[in-house]
Amino acid sequence: xxxxxxxxxxxxxxxxxxxxxxIARKCQPxxxxxxxxxDPLSRTGPLIDPRVGSYLGVPLVVQSRLVGTLxxxxxxxxxxNTDDQAVLxxxxxxxxxxxxxxRAYQVQAGRVEELAGxxxxxxxxxxxxxxxRLYARLGQRxxxxxxxxxxxxxxxxxxxQRLVAQKPVHGMVDAVAARFIIPL
Numbered sequence: 001x002x003x004x005x006x007x008x009x010x011x012x013x014x015x016x017x018x019x020x021x022x023i024a025r026k027c028q029p030x031x032x033x034x035x036x037x038x039d040p041l042s043r044t045g046p047l048i049d050p051r052v053g054s055y056l057g058v059p060l061v062v063q064s065r066l067v068g069t070l071x072x073x074x075x076x077x078x079x080x081n082t083d084d085q086a087v088l089x090x091x092x093x094x095x096x097x098x099x100x101x102x103r104a105y106q107v108q109a110g111r112v113e114e115l116a117g118x119x120x121x122x123x124x125x126x127x128x129x130x131x132x133r134l135y136a137r138l139g140q141r142x143x144x145x146x147x148x149x150x151x152x153x154x155x156x157x158x159x160x161q162r163l164v165a166q167k168p169v170h171g172m173v174d175a176v177a178a179r180f181i182i183p184l
Contacts, residue, residue, distance in 0.1 A: 019057055023069045029058040031085050034077040056080040058088050060096035067100050117145030132167065139170030154182065 023030050032055040057071035070092045074080065120141055135153050142151035152169030165180035
């Protein structure tokens, strides 16, 4: 069968739109041997392509939770049958677990990186006794960890009821940092 690969555009479907929406809503496979003879479902989404003659899609489910859909199309009608559907369902089971594991790994890797960055910040604080060097190091490390251009320390001034920037502020000229005050 011919596979149609669309241009690199993003198409968004709600659960009440198109074939992917139907699959997500019903959490069931959808086999359409001839899309021109299908119900108006095909005209409710952003992708209306006359080159799609037949369609087969299945839900990607992990522990009763929908994580996506797996879909194939062909310009020819009657390109897919129930045997193809059975194969796609089997592939979807494995793909869903792999995708879910990859997503969980990505989240966990982000947390590990964040914790490592915080550990480096804590180490910076524990080594420095000079407040100005401490603020400089802390601002630099925070900017690295958070991926920002500026970072610094603001301390609370009880008498003035305000936060006052402590020089140096990473990414900010000292003359500007000296005037960086936030009234509370």
